[in-house]
Amino acid sequence: MERPYVMTVSGPVEPEALGSVLMHEHLLCDLTAPARRGSGEPxxxxxxENHFDVNYSPGEHLGNHRLHDRDLAVRECELFRKSxxxxxxxxxxxxxxxxxxxxVEISRRSGVHVVxxxxxxxEDFQDPTTLELSVEAMTEIMIGEVLHGARGTxxxxxxxxxxxxSWPLTPFERRSLQAGAKTQRATGASITVHPGRHPQAPHEILDILDAAGADLSRVIIDHMDRTYECEDAEVVGLARRGCVVEYDFFGIEVSKYWMGVADLPNDWMRLRAVxxxxxAGLGDRVVLAHDICTRARxxxxxxxxxxHLLRNVVPLMRERGFAETEIERLFVHTPRRLLTIG
Ligand SMILES: [Zn+2]
Known part of the structure; x- marks a missing residue:
């Protein structure tokens, strides 16, 4: 397909075909803490009976952070489509x-586009060989993933x-960011970053990406929900640097953060921050998601x-006076711009 296109797991599609987009989710993953992997516990x-507690302390229940059931993921994607x-x-x-x-299978069976x-x-999730990769080697791998196929497919x-x-940033992670910037320059794809848990982390990340030649208008900084207090104007300052900021914990209505360093907001508080x-005139620099990575969600x-966002939060937004054009910008237009490779 001629550019511009969006690259999905089923191949390139017209940018107009995406519909409403969630910019940060997991369908199949294993975020079990490295120390507990292979522990043999059931x-x-x-x-x-246990759903509330698993959701309240998601990391304490082995298996909750492992999504591996394709049939279940298809069902979940069908429900997303219905919403x-x-x-x-x-x-x-x-x-x-x-x-x-x-x-590929989940997308084909559910009819949901997957990127x-x-x-x-x-770093803590990497094997020793990966941790030794140079910026050049990481760049070559990442360019291959975007242009030819990822992880043997x-x-x-x-x-x-x-x-x-992480915070503090490790040398491996610094090289990973630099390789990301080089991959962006070679491919035109957007970059999205899980920052360390510290208010300075996003700024340090943007400095590194900027120095490595990244286009900051195609950089998304994730997890605002746990990086800044929702009342904190710091997020506005961050977006003013030219990047896109992401509130991606929608649906988490538990105030206790399982990683222990922040009081989590609820959906209303997220909407106030949005x-x-x-x-502030930054409506084209914010995107939303749930970052689902546990079974209990x-x-x-x-x-x-x-x-959840489309089914429950959009009606809340209307109730709170968000305009239809603003809602469409958050779910359709900004994601489309970020995903389009021109
Ligand atoms: Zn993340």
Missing amino acids: EVEITL GGGTIVEMTTGGIGPDLDGL ASAGFYT SVRCGIIGEIGC RRLLD LQTLGGHGYG
Whole structure:
């Protein structure tokens, strides 16, 4: 297909075909803490009795952070479609169990467009060989993932990242960002970054990407929800640097953050933060998602599912006076711009 196109796991599609887009989700992944992997403990079975507690302390229940059931993912994507959804950007990068063939099957069976992601997650999830890769070697791998096919398949990635970063940033993660910038220059794909858990982390990341030649208007900084207090005007300052900021914990209504360093907002508070960005004239620099990566958040298992934003939050937005054009910009136009390779 002639450019411009969006690269999905099923090949290039017209940008207009995406519909409403979730910019940061996981369909198949394994985010089990490295120390607990292969421990031999039994995986949790989610029941009505334990669902609240698994969701309240998601990391304490082995298996909750492993999504591996393709049939279940198809069902979840069908529910997303029923809620009016069109496209899911799947953020499972190297280290947390990417399964490209699985994504192709889920997309084909559910009719949801799926965009796969290139690159590497945080250092603690990598094997020793990967940690030794140079910027050049990482760039070559990532360009291959975007242009030819990822992880031994012919399935091409449509976005770079989520590039995993810790606080403080490790040398491996710094090289990963630099390789991301070089891959963007070679391919035109957008970059999306999971920042370390510190208010300075996004700024350090933008400095590194900028110095390596990245186009910051095609850089998304993820997880605003746990990086800044929702009342904090810092997010406005970050977006003013020219990047896109992402609120991607929608549906998490638990105030206790399982990683322990932030008080999480609820959906209303997220919407107030989004409103502040719109009022500051930054409405084309914010995107939304759920970042589903646990079983307890799947609709089939009693959670809110991938359709929550469209099914429940959009009506809240209307109630709070968001204009239809603003809603469409958040779910359709800004994602389309970011995913289009021109
Ligand atoms: Zn992340």
